[in-house]
Amino acid sequence: EAGVAQSPRYKIIEKRQSVAFWCNPISGHATLYWYQQILGQGPKLLIQFQNNGVVDDSQLPKDRFSAERLKGVDSTLKIQPAKLEDSAVYLCASSLEGYTEAFFGQGTRLTVV
Amino acid sequence: SQQGEEDPQALSIQEGENATMNCSYKTSINNLQWYRQNSGRGLVHLILIRSNEREKHSGRLRVTLDTSKKSSSLLITASRAADTASYFCATDRRNQGGKLIFGQGTELSVKP
Numbered sequence: 001e002a003g004v005a006q007s008p009r010y011k012i013i014e015k016r017q018s019v020a021f022w023c024n025p026i027s028g029h030a031t032l033y034w035y036q037q038i039l040g041q042g043p044k045l046l047i048q049f050q051n052n053g054v055v056d057d058s059q060l061p062k063d064r065f066s067a068e069r070l071k072g073v074d075s076t077l078k079i080q081p082a083k084l085e086d087s088a089v090y091l092c093a094s095s096l097e098g099y100t101e102a103f104f105g106q107g108t109r110l111t112v113v
Numbered sequence: 114s115q116q117g118e119e120d121p122q123a124l125s126i127q128e129g130e131n132a133t134m135n136c137s138y139k140t141s142i143n144n145l146q147w148y149r150q151n152s153g154r155g156l157v158h159l160i161l162i163r164s165n166e167r168e169k170h171s172g173r174l175r176v177t178l179d180t181s182k183k184s185s186s187l188l189i190t191a192s193r194a195a196d197t198a199s200y201f202c203a204t205d206r207r208n209q210g211g212k213l214i215f216g217q218g219t220e221l222s223v224k225p
Contacts (some may be wrong), residue, residue: 034215035215042216042218056212087171091155091156104155104156106154107155
């Protein structure tokens with residue numbers, strides 16, 4: 001069974017530029033999560049989708065971050081414009097449904113300079 | 114906001130010893146999960162314990178849950194150097210659609 005795929009693995013951008021991350025969850029998984037993990041901290045939930053609907057985006061900085069889940073499968077997370085404090089690893093995870101184990105991708109390491 | 118808090122923040126032991134990590138949380142939960150993260154990699158699910166369960170085992174892992182104290186512990190027995198990683202607890206709250214919230218983690222170092 002293929003795991004959660006994320007791309008790119010690494011990205012370096014200048015502040016005020018825009019960036020997009022892509023995630024392909026495990027086939028059949030209804031729930032998709034995006035997390036931000038700053039070095040030395042635990043993952044912080046940015047947004048949770050159930051199929052193509054948003055379950056929770058209370059921690060998403062909506063003035064600069066946006067996310068969508070096309071047709072309830074793939075998802076993209078965008079930052080525009082980026083700030084220095086956005087430097088982090090962005091993790092995508094999926095699960096069959098809420099309240100079950102989540103499977104994580106390898107993450108995208110973003111450096112904003 | 115983070116739901117869980119792990120204790121200790123860092124733990125260093127010798128191979129063969131047992132490692133115990135604790136997690137406390139604030140609100141009522143459906144499930145509590147433990148994950149492992151090796152440096153520079155994604156998180157790997159270790160074990161899920163439901164709110165009506167008190168103890169669960171998986172290989173060398175033993176997890177306990179005390180809902181009255183809102184706490185959980187993860188015990189790794191007979192640790193190996195390969196167990197060196199960060200360990201996170203994650204909770205999903207009742208009536209919040211499986212919103213999975215992580216703690217800050219415990220960094221475990223197992224010396225050969």
